[in-house]
Amino acid sequence: MSLIRLDNVSKIYAQGQENQVNALDGVTLEINQGEFVAIIGTSGSGKSTMMNILGCLDVPTAGEYYLDGVPVSGCTRRELEQIRSRQIAFIFQGYNLILSLNVWQNVALPLLYQKVPLAQRKQRAMEALEQVEIAVKADSRPSQLSGGQQQRVAIARAIAARSPILMADEPTGALDSRTEAQVLELMKALNRQGTTVILITHDTGIAAQAHRTVRVMDGKIVHDSLWDGVLMDINAPAMGVTP
Amino acid sequence: MNALIMALDSIREKKGRSFLTMLGIIIGVTAVLVLVALVSGYNADITAYYEKLGVNKVNVTVTWYDTSRSVDVMSALYDYCDQELSDMVEEVSPDLSTSLPMKYRTTTLDSSTVYLGSDEYAVCNNYTLKSGRDINAFDIEQRNRVCVLGSYVADSLFQYADPIGETVYLGGEPFTVVGTYYQKDGGTEGAMDDMAVIPYSLDRAMLQTDYLTSFTVKVDKSDNMDAVMANLEVFLADTISSTVGEYELENGNAAMTESTEEMISMSVVLGGIAGIALLVGGIGIMNIMLVTVTERTREIGIKKSIGAPRGEIIGQFLVEAAILSGMGGVIGILLGYGLSLILGKAMYDLILFPGGLLPRRERSRHRPGGGGAVRPGHRLRRLRRQLLPGSGADPGPVLQAGGAGRGPRGSGKRQRLPHPLFRRGGKPLGGLLHQPGL
Ligand SMILES: Nc1ncnc2c1ncn2[C@@H]1O[C@H](COP(=O)(O)OP(=O)(O)OP(=O)(O)O)[C@@H](O)[C@H]1O
Ligand SMILES: [Mg+2]
Numbered sequence: 284m285s286l287i288r289l290d291n292v293s294k295i296y297a298q299g300q301e302n303q304v305n306a307l308d309g310v311t312l313e314i315n316q317g318e319f320v321a322i323i324g325t326s327g328s329g330k331s332t333m334m335n336i337l338g339c340l341d342v343p344t345a346g347e348y349y350l351d352g353v354p355v356s357g358c359t360r361r362e363l364e365q366i367r368s369r370q371i372a373f374i375f376q377g378y379n380l381i382l383s384l385n386v387w388q389n390v391a392l393p394l395l396y397q398k399v400p401l402a403q404r405k406q407r408a409m410e411a412l413e414q415v416e417i418a419v420k421a422d423s424r425p426s427q428l429s430g431g432q433q434q435r436v437a438i439a440r441a442i443a444a445r446s447p448i449l450m451a452d453e454p455t456g457a458l459d460s461r462t463e464a465q466v467l468e469l470m471k472a473l474n475r476q477g478t479t480v481i482l483i484t485h486d487t488g489i490a491a492q493a494h495r496t497v498r499v500m501d502g503k504i505v506h507d508s509l510w511d512g513v514l515m516d517i518n519a520p521a522m523g524v525t526p
Numbered sequence: 527m528n529a530l531i532m533a534l535d536s537i538r539e540k541k542g543r544s545f546l547t548m549l550g551i552i553i554g555v556t557a558v559l560v561l562v563a564l565v566s567g568y569n570a571d572i573t574a575y576y577e578k579l580g581v582n583k584v585n586v587t588v589t590w591y592d593t594s595r596s597v598d599v600m601s602a603l604y605d606y607c608d609q610e611l612s613d614m615v616e617e618v619s620p621d622l623s624t625s626l627p628m629k630y631r632t633t634t635l636d637s638s639t640v641y642l643g644s645d646e647y648a649v650c651n652n653y654t655l656k657s658g659r660d661i662n663a664f665d666i667e668q669r670n671r672v673c674v675l676g677s678y679v680a681d682s683l684f685q686y687a688d689p690i691g692e693t694v695y696l697g698g699e700p701f702t703v704v705g706t707y708y709q710k711d712g713g714t715e716g717a718m719d720d721m722a723v724i725p726y727s728l729d730r731a732m733l734q735t736d737y738l739t740s741f742t743v744k745v746d747k748s749d750n751m752d753a754v755m756a757n758l759e760v761f762l763a764d765t766i767s768s769t770v771g772e773y774e775l776e777n778g779n780a781a782m783t784e785s786t787e788e789m790i791s792m793s794v795v796l797g798g799i800a801g802i803a804l805l806v807g808g809i810g811i812m813n814i815m816l817v818t819v820t821e822r823t824r825e826i827g828i829k830k831s832i833g834a835p836r837g838e839i840i841g842q843f844l845v846e847a848a849i850l851s852g853m854g855g856v857i858g859i860l861l862g863y864g865l866s867l868i869l870g871k872a873m874y875d876l877i878l879f880p881g882g883l884l885p886r887r888e889r890s891r892h893r894p895g896g897g898g899a900v901r902p903g904h905r906l907r908r909l910r911r912q913l914l915p916g917s918g919a920d921p922g923p924v925l926q927a928g929g930a931g932r933g934p935r936g937s938g939k940r941q942r943l944p945h946p947l948f949r950r951g952g953k954p955l956g957g958l959l960h961q962p963g964l
Contacts, residue, residue, distance in 0.1 A: 340830065360836060361835070365833065
């Protein structure tokens, strides 16, 4: 059974009004545990909309989303909060961190919602910050960090939370190529440790580093291919990490 | 707990804005408290004023159409009160006043009021003897030229000397001072202490009239006011036939009740206005909270994405709003109390609190044994009655004495209180009496 399954999912904004947008139009997609999937597409194609649904931040207008085999539409608000807290970690293009908290507090925040005791929170946060090599900045404010450093902190937060799924919406969009490589390397490392990574980008170069690429256009999936560019069946079996 | 810390953090982060947000609440709360306190202070001030004036008084005013056929109302009234209403009526005193210059040696007071009263004048009008003796029935019988001085007159004319036994000139006539009263109204010029009492039997000598047409009936307690009024009504209707004259009964407490009611509606109105200020303050907080929420959509989004429970996200804003309004409220209450104290002291000389007030310091300071004092004049009534002036006297101008008991002092100087009571009834007696050429 796949970890993530979208079954004919549609998302319509401003339904019934003149400016109605079919952001997602009957998308069916399966992602297995441990995959590193890149979702690519032009601006406005519906990538972020798809990620919001995958991350349980938004609900589909039609169709069903199964997470771990459980239909999400049947979940209560509390259950969705639990899913976001324990199953899914997010990295956004910018604006990942809460500016009023310092770096380690940001990293420890998901643990708070997981009800981890304070001492352990700090310890796990510091470990995660060491993994992304930014522990020296633990007591700094996010505003005192560069964009790349901030993204590393966001990754540290995902590490600390120990979420099995990492969703990143253009995490390297504002970074130079060297920093971009750093961030990507961290995500790959997480994936090697078993985390399922879903990476949204419009950069084919970055997408090429994933082992699977899903191309979205006008709310529909138009390509679903393996790392080597060979067009694969949408229901392809789990591929694992490329050696 | 979490929400509390975060809310405090974000308040601390934006001190200036938080303060401005609170300002609305601060002003609103302060306004409510101060206005309510001031109204209650004003009310207490007026109540105390009426109390000083003497409560539970029925004012009886008689107007004769034809003086030659007038009956001896005073005598009849005394009798009636003494026999029929003795369990409810404490004292009866004529109520007549004039303004006469008072002179002692080289000092002259020009605007003091002279009351022509009985031995019960003091009780009827809430004066307490301080030194010497009060006017007694023999003074009235003998038309003794004696007087009892209010504290302002005594202090002004005699400074620190003992006035008892000294001679003062009232309107040029020599009077022996037999007693003084305690201060009961601030002891300033024009206050209720700026007065002297002389025996009412001197009315002909001093005022060239012997028509005592206005009386004060002192009732023992307010519960009996209506009963006394009703009885007097019947009695007066019997005594004064409508062809010879008319009478008027006035409940002395009515003005006080009226002004209390006025106060209540005033405090409702003012409190309402201040309440609107408070509401505006609340809307201000609401508005700023909405702005904050929009401002922090990013933060909310991040928190939501890492699984913050909705309750916590909402809680943070609620707690923040609660802290802001709570702090505003507390500051407002402190300010309100402070201002109430300062203004209460300055305006009414009262320790004012928004919830009420502490007892007035000077209230009932010199009132020995309350109102039920011994009545030394009681036995003498019968005797005195025969001496009362009244029927068969010279026909003179018809006097409207109704104003005498109303104004605290003939000329109604207490302009600080623009109460209807003091505006009503046109010219007070003092002024009227001046006109016939005194
Ligand atoms: N909240 C919303 N209300 C209405 N329309 C929306 C909303 N969010 C997205 N859309 C519309 O849905 C479509 C898909 O938007 P989406 O954000 O998913 O695009 P995207 O692929 O992420 O683009 P980009 O690469 O620029 O981020 C767009 O036409 C967008 O205008
Ligand atoms: Mg997007």
